[in-house]
Amino acid sequence: MAQATVTLVDGMQFVAETPSGHAFTIDAIPDVGGRNTGPRPMELLAAGVAGCTAMDVISILRKMQQRVTGLKVHVNGEQAAEHPKRFTSIHIQYTIIGYGVAEDKVARAIELSQTKYCSATASLRPGAPITFSYTILEASPDTMAK
Template sequence: MKAKINWLGECAFAGEASSGHTVIMDGPPDFGGQNRGARPMELLLLGLGGCTAFDVVQILRKSRQEVTDCQLSIEAERAETDPKVFTRIHIHYRVVGRNLNEKQVARAVSLSAEKYCSASIMLGKTAEISHEYSLHEAEAS
């Protein structure tokens, strides 16, 4: 895996992933940025969320659970002094589907956190990561 970062001026950078996708990063105005993109630390949280959501949905599908939606809410706290690493991260999974088995959802969240989600395991070296989930019945179609 490779990435390229190109400075766009002031506090803005374009990050290009080896897959060819680009994201814009920028700083807040009080640090000279123009708020044209996400902050790099925000992208770490987004990466964590995407990684674990992918795992949970895939595990549930393999368990023959009829998942119709999965949304995550993530809250994080950072250290007050440099380096301002994440110290606490809480992830809430909102899983929507038909006749979901709560034990299967709990198992999927646990497997992602403990075995499959590289981002979670890596960030867990500096942050206390907690998880919770809620199940919601999908609307009849």
């Protein structure tokens, strides 16, 4: 079971705590009473999607013995104009860096994440279509630092 507790600090600023022992600030923009001291809840939801699928994909690619040296996952969630401003669609862009990484392995790793393993996308998919794309970059001194 996933759990979290948020406690009001001041204005719209909250401290979130998780059972794994981590704490972080959540806040809003000044226009709605926040001080911009932390991410917004929907940003955290997008980050959760990115983190969930990234962990799946890197784990699967390692099991497939792919020489991945870097992975970046960018999530773009389109939101409804009216409240509750839920995600209406989500696009996930994967950038994989490595040595001779096979495209078919990347496609399979992403497919497994999206259809079998990622609980974050599975939770959101019924209400928001999720699409994805990927780019594979050959590792070099320039791509290693990114």
